[in-house]
Structure formats: C-alpha cells, structure tokens
Amino acid sequence: MKSPFQFGRVVVGDTFTDRSFEIKRLKANIENNVHTMLISPRRWGKSSLVKQTALHLEKNKKIKFCFIDLFKTRNEEDFYSSYTRAIIKAISSKTEEIAALAKSFLGRLTPRISLGTDPLNDFEITFDMKGMKQNYEDVLNLPEKIAEKKNINIIICIDEFQNLGHFDEPVLFQKRLRAVWQHHQRVAYILYGSKRHMLMHLFENKSMPFYKFGDVIYLDKIPTEDLKTFIVSSFSRTGKVIAEEYAGQIAAYVKCHPYYTQQLAHLTWLGAENCVSAEILNQAVEELLNQNSLLYQKEIETLSNIQVNFLKAIAGGVNQLSSTVVIKEYNLNSSANVTRVRKALEKKEIIDVVGKKIEFIDPVFELWFKRYYSGVDSK
Ligand SMILES: Nc1ncnc2c1ncn2[C@@H]1O[C@H](COP(=O)(O)OP(=O)(O)OP(=O)(O)O)[C@@H](O)[C@H]1O
Ligand SMILES: [Mg+2]
Structure with missing residues (x-):
C-alpha cells in the first residue's frame, strides 16, 4: 500500500485538505475578474491551493486555466516565449487551431509550429525572438484576444513570479506588464512564488508597478482540527489506525506547517504496521530531524x-x-x-x-x- 501522504510536490484531491476559505476567496476573484497575489512562507501550500481551485472550476468550460512557472525564466525573451506557449497550449490541443490562433494574433512574430510524435498533444511553437521584444504588446494581449474570440475567461497563474526581479530592467519590465494587463477584461492573473520577501517587495512597495494590482491573500497555516481529521482519515483509508491524540501531536510538533505535517505523518505511517503508538511517533520525529539535519547544518554554517x-x-x-x-x-x-x-x-x-x-x-x-x-x- 502506498503512503497517503505527499510532500515536496503540488498536492490536490485526497492529499489536499481544507483551505475552504481561501478557495472561496480565490474563486470569487476569478469569477469577478480580480487579480490575486498569493503570499506565504515557503511550503505552506500556495501552488497546491491554486491547482486545487482550478480543479474545482474544471467543469466550467467558460474558464480556462493557464499555468506558467518562471522557475527557469531569466530574461524578458524567455518570459514572452513561456507566456505565449503556455497560453496557446492551455487553450487548444488541435494543431490547426493553434496555428490559426498564432497566425491571427501573433503574425508579426512569424510563428512556426513543429509537431512531435503525437501531433495532438505534442508540438513546439517558436517565434522570431527579436520580434518578440519589439512587439511585446501583441504578446501580452494574446490571452485577452483569444478570450474575446472564444468568448471565455482565461486565468493565468504565474508561479515563481519573483523571478522577474532578476531580469535586466526589472521595474521597466513590470511597468510594461502592468500597463497592458490592467486593460484586460477577460483575463485574471494569479501571481505567487516561493520567495516571500521578494514578492512582498513587488506587491507592497508603493513605488513598484504591481502595487495594488489586485487582492493580496496572505495564506495562513491549516488549522489543527482540519489536519487532525486529514491525518486520521488518510490512515484509515489505507487500513491503518492513528488515534486523534497522536494526529494532534503530529500537527503540534510541526506547528501545523502543511509540508512538515505531511512529512511527519508519512514517517509515522511508514513506521506503523497497523496502529500508531507513542513510540512509533517518537521514532518518526527522530527520523524527521535526521532527514533534515544536513540541510539545517548547512543553514547554520551560513x-x-x-x-x-x-x-x-x-x-x-x-x-x-x-x-x-x-x-x-x-x-x-x-x-x-x-x-x-x-x-x-x-x-x-x-x-x-x-x-x-x-x-x-x-x-x-x-x-x-x-x-x-x-x-x-x-x-
Ligand atoms: N491544503 C493542503 N493540504 C495538505 N497538505 C498540503 C496542503 N497544501 C500544501 N500541503 C503540503 O505542503 C507541501 C508544499 O505545498 P506547495 O508546494 O503547494 O507549497 P508552496 O507554498 O507552493 O511551496 P513553495 O513556497 O516552495 O513554492 C505539499 O507537498 C504538501 O505536502
Ligand atoms: Mg510553490
């Protein structure tokens, strides 16, 4: 039997718990075309929250989600290129339609499409990179144009957004984005990332272009009671038993930190053949400390x-x-x-x-x- 707990990756469905308040707020923003900025310390569940909310709205064919991760994006050209590809891929998987969309809205960028082995799902779209920078407004208006044409709304979720801060002229670039995006009627942005201080600088500093761009959500930790229920039911779903008291102790040890709750629950689950005892839980805590020890040692050295x-x-x-x-x-x-x-x-x-x-x-x-x-x- 596989462990019901997951950590270090985006969680949705059975491995995702609670956040009903945040999901509701995010949904309301999406439905009212309000942009959202999501801020929390590391590993509190920003990326998972956005994915889970998208799943909730999956049935609504009038809303399309587009996910962009700026993890490896280092300059403006990279940005335009990932932005365009992600939007086009989110909207359609039909090659002819993609070619038509690219041609009608990005004609000045001479788009070229090459097919992979599975033409329906696997294609690459490349552009004239020089043109990309010169015609950046075309690029940034792409989702709005597509949304108008298809009579839909597009939600663009940009993870690791703080990476924009490393571009050559970061403030100028942000000004460009905001200048175009603020006119969009059918596109809402959800911006988040893992570097809280950098994001706070981008969103909360009055002199920065993204100041008051939309609703800023400060993610809270997940309440103990929800984590307890989550742990108990995940154990029971996989044929093992944990008393509420021990589930509560797991949450307490890690102060309700979502990532560590899952990691400690996972180690406890692995240690328990059947029923969790105090000793099994203690061993799991030791293991948790051991597994992270090297990382912390390195941190201390700095x-x-x-x-x-x-x-x-x-x-x-x-x-x-x-x-x-x-x-x-x-x-x-x-x-x-x-x-x-x-x-x-x-x-x-x-x-x-x-x-x-x-x-x-x-x-x-x-x-x-x-x-x-x-x-x-x-x-
Ligand atoms: N709602 C949730 N229910 C249960 N576990 C969660 C939830 N949200 C997050 N987690 C746990 O926290 C881990 C980190 O989640 P996620 O990657 O979404 O956080 P993040 O805030 O985007 O992290 P980073 O700051 O590194 O970008 C997940 O792998 C999972 O173990
Ligand atoms: Mg994340």
Whole structure:
C-alpha cells in the first residue's frame, strides 16, 4: 500500500485538505475578474491551493486555466516565449487551431509550429525572438484576444513570479506588464512564488508597478482540527489506525506547517504496521530531524556567531532581546546589533516577527536547533 501522504510536490484531491476559505476567496476573484497575489512562507501550500481551485472550476468550460512557472525564466525573451506557449497550449490541443490562433494574433512574430510524435498533444511553437521584444504588446494581449474570440475567461497563474526581479530592467519590465494587463477584461492573473520577501517587495512597495494590482491573500497555516481529521482519515483509508491524540501531536510538533505535517505523518505511517503508538511517533520525529539535519547544518554554517546567539535566545523563549541582561547573557553585543541581526535573519527567512513575538519560520529547524544546538529540548 502506498503512503497517503505527499510532500515536496503540488498536492490536490485526497492529499489536499481544507483551505475552504481561501478557495472561496480565490474563486470569487476569478469569477469577478480580480487579480490575486498569493503570499506565504515557503511550503505552506500556495501552488497546491491554486491547482486545487482550478480543479474545482474544471467543469466550467467558460474558464480556462493557464499555468506558467518562471522557475527557469531569466530574461524578458524567455518570459514572452513561456507566456505565449503556455497560453496557446492551455487553450487548444488541435494543431490547426493553434496555428490559426498564432497566425491571427501573433503574425508579426512569424510563428512556426513543429509537431512531435503525437501531433495532438505534442508540438513546439517558436517565434522570431527579436520580434518578440519589439512587439511585446501583441504578446501580452494574446490571452485577452483569444478570450474575446472564444468568448471565455482565461486565468493565468504565474508561479515563481519573483523571478522577474532578476531580469535586466526589472521595474521597466513590470511597468510594461502592468500597463497592458490592467486593460484586460477577460483575463485574471494569479501571481505567487516561493520567495516571500521578494514578492512582498513587488506587491507592497508603493513605488513598484504591481502595487495594488489586485487582492493580496496572505495564506495562513491549516488549522489543527482540519489536519487532525486529514491525518486520521488518510490512515484509515489505507487500513491503518492513528488515534486523534497522536494526529494532534503530529500537527503540534510541526506547528501545523502543511509540508512538515505531511512529512511527519508519512514517517509515522511508514513506521506503523497497523496502529500508531507513542513510540512509533517518537521514532518518526527522530527520523524527521535526521532527514533534515544536513540541510539545517548547512543553514547554520551560513550564520555568524552572533546570529546563532540570537537564535539561541529565541529558542530559549526570550522576547526582550534588547534588554541589557539578555544582551549580556547571550553575547549579543549591543541593542543596535540586536536590531541588525534580527533584520538579517528576517531577510534570510529564518525568523518572522509576528506582532511583538519573534518566531522561527521553519518549525522543524526550530526543533532541531533546540535539540542539537542550544541544548534546549522542547519536549
Ligand atoms: N491544503 C493542503 N493540504 C495538505 N497538505 C498540503 C496542503 N497544501 C500544501 N500541503 C503540503 O505542503 C507541501 C508544499 O505545498 P506547495 O508546494 O503547494 O507549497 P508552496 O507554498 O507552493 O511551496 P513553495 O513556497 O516552495 O513554492 C505539499 O507537498 C504538501 O505536502
Ligand atoms: Mg510553490
């Protein structure tokens, strides 16, 4: 029997839980043509949420989803080319139709289509790259034109959107996108990515073109009760048993972090032949720490001594980091230094400041740090 838990990939269907509030909000945005920007720390489920919402709307033939991942996109030309291909592929799989669409809306870019072994699903479309940059408005208007012609709405979901920040003239490029996209009536954009600070810079900075482009959703963690139900039912679906109490402990260990919940639940599932015991769960936690240990060790190596001292203070539950006693006890130098270190660790996405509280972003890193680094065992 295969494990019912998945981590490290986009999850949908049985492996996806809850998010009913976010799905509802995203659906409302889609139906009302409002653009959405999705922000969360790493691995909280942005990509999965968008895919799951698309599945919910699958039956509506008037809405077409188009997925673009900018993971490898490094410049403007790459962008135009992935954008065009993704849109055309999402709209049609019929070669003649694709050729006709490309010709009527992108004629100036001399599109060429070459077929693969399966002509219905496998084709490549290439353009004159120089023309692509000169006629970027044609390219950026492509989805709107197609949507008008086919009387549909197109939802363009762009993952790793922050990569635009690495282009040669990032702000100019973003201005171009916004200038064209804001006139679209039948196209809504969902923009998200894995680098929260970069995305926040693009979306929240008043001087940036994508400031107030649409509805910004800050994804929350999944509530404990939903995770508990999810874990219990996934065990039972695969013929194994976990008591609610242990399911709750799994969620608590990883502070309801969606990725780690699935990883720890998976390790517990693997360890349990039948029924989960306290010992099996403890072993799974050890395994979780072991599996991530190398990664965390590397992370620590990038930190200065004073940054590590700062983390020790946080791990020790200290909140008044600028107090003289704390500065002395944890070797933090001075209160100006404390502020600098805090900012650096925030930028590295190791800690988060929530209200007045400073927290580790990665709950398993926190567990590991407490156990192996600062000697403070959290159990
Ligand atoms: N709704 C959910 N229900 C259950 N597990 C989830 C859910 N959303 C995410 N996960 C878990 O978290 C993992 C990461 O999800 P996903 O890749 O969607 O996150 P992300 O925010 O896009 O990550 P990144 O920041 O790396 O882009 C998934 O592989 C899965 O294990
Ligand atoms: Mg993602």
